[in-house]
Amino acid sequence: MKPVLFAAGLLAFATAATTAQARTLAPAAPTDTIVVRLPNKAIMTLVVRDAKQLRELPKYHLDSLVARLDTYIQRADEAAKTAKTDRVTLEFFPNQDAPGQGLPEEVRITTRKNRSSGERTNRVDVALSKVFGLQAKIDANGTKMYSTGNNETRRARRDSLNEANRERQSTRTDLILDLGLNALANRGSGAPELRTLGSRYVNIGLNTFVRLGGKKSPAYVVFGPEFAFNNYMLEGNNKWVNLNGQTSVVPETNGRQYQKTKLATSTFTVPLMVQFKFREKDASTGHSRRGFTIGAGGFVGYRLGSWTKLKYYEEGNTYKDKDYGPYNLTDWQYGLQGVIGYRTLQFFAKYNLNELFREGQGPQAQTVSFGLRLLK
Incomplete structure (x- = not known):
């Protein structure tokens, strides 16, 4: 031509x-x-x-x-x-x-x-x-x-439109995965020091988002079932002991050296939060995309199980002793929580208002969990 x-x-x-x-x-x-x-x-x-x-x-x-x-x-x-x-x-x-x-x-x-x-x-x-x-x-x-x-432009436009259509939905459900650490706050008599990196927190659940207001409103109510796993790893050569209806932390006296000694719990919880999900314009495609996110609210739950685990070496062999029991832990859990993030990067924090152990039957302390939240 x-x-x-x-x-x-x-x-x-x-x-x-x-x-x-x-x-x-x-x-x-x-x-x-x-x-x-x-x-x-x-x-x-x-x-x-x-x-x-x-x-x-x-x-x-x-x-x-x-x-x-x-x-x-x-x-x-x-x-x-x-x-x-x-x-x-x-x-x-x-x-x-x-x-x-x-x-x-x-x-x-x-x-x-x-x-x-x-x-x-x-x-x-x-x-x-x-x-x-x-x-x-x-x-x-x-x-x-x-x-x-070109293919890259069309793909970016399609992904942006899909994200925009998804954000316009009045109700949707996301799979969440929280990965973080535990710490003890307001420690009282007998409360131990925790090994920071060993005291891990894992939470998986389905969060339902219900929009408040019109189709462009950034406000949502968030709730849904979650399963949380808390680890409380002790510092030093100490171990958790349940004796005569009392849970306490005592040092090992027979010369055995522990590599790991922890108390773990599993809990079913339901959060209730108000969350704001703001959007911003993508300069490359002209479409809107996920921007700043912030939310706060509370949660309530119930302890499903608990156990202690000891790991140690003896005479050239590795031993792992696990013992299941209530350990005088509080059954009902409740507290405050919040999330903050930008685009797909989000952080969470949870503060238990309930004591970790029943009154007078264990160390006085409350659990704080924090870390990274992954969404799907």
Whole structure:
């Protein structure tokens, strides 16, 4: 196809798009398509996200682009003549060459050799802005189809639209996984020192989000079932002992050296929080995406089980002793919790208002858990 014919075709398309500006357009779906068939059998397709994008088309001064395309295509043809491959791609940036004139951001011309006839075919990609563009693929028969955006752009647009549609839902459920550490607060008589990295906290659950207000409201009520596992690992050569209805921490006296000595619990809990999930605009796609998140509320739960575990070496062998029992732990759990994060990175903190042990039957302390929250 001659470069002049292609330039004339693009000019005709620009005229058709400008005429469409004067029409009253109904709100368009994200995949609305305008097809222009030119007399020389060339076909052009413009895909726009909505009517607003179509009305913005004249500001890109496609008539000025037409004057430049002849030079661009000539340079692409010259490069193809001396190329060692059957495909050559050149990129041009009209808006950078002449800033302030409303030209498209990028023009990409791919020239391929037709192996059967020896002729070359030109494919012209015009990126009008970062959010939409025009791709025209022209061959000898003028019958091949084409669309807008490269694979990476289309994938980013699709993911952004899916995320936006998901955020517009009034109710949804997320799988959460909390990974963190435990500490003891308000320690009283007999409360032990915990080994920080060994006192791990794991929580898995299903959180249901119910939107408060309209479809763009950032406020949600959050609740759902969760299963939490708390480890309380002791520092030093100490161990948890339950004797005569009293749970306490005592040092080992028979010379045995412990590698691990911990108390562990499993708990079923139900949170109730108010959470705000704000959104921000993605500069690369023009769509909104998840931004800052903050939430606070409480939780209530019940202890399902508890046990102690001792790990030690003796006479060249490794032993792990596990003993199940209530250990005078408080059955009902309740407290405060909060989350804060940005995009997919979130942190949590939980503070138990209940004492870890029943009154007068164990060390006085309350549990604090904190760490990283993973969402799916």
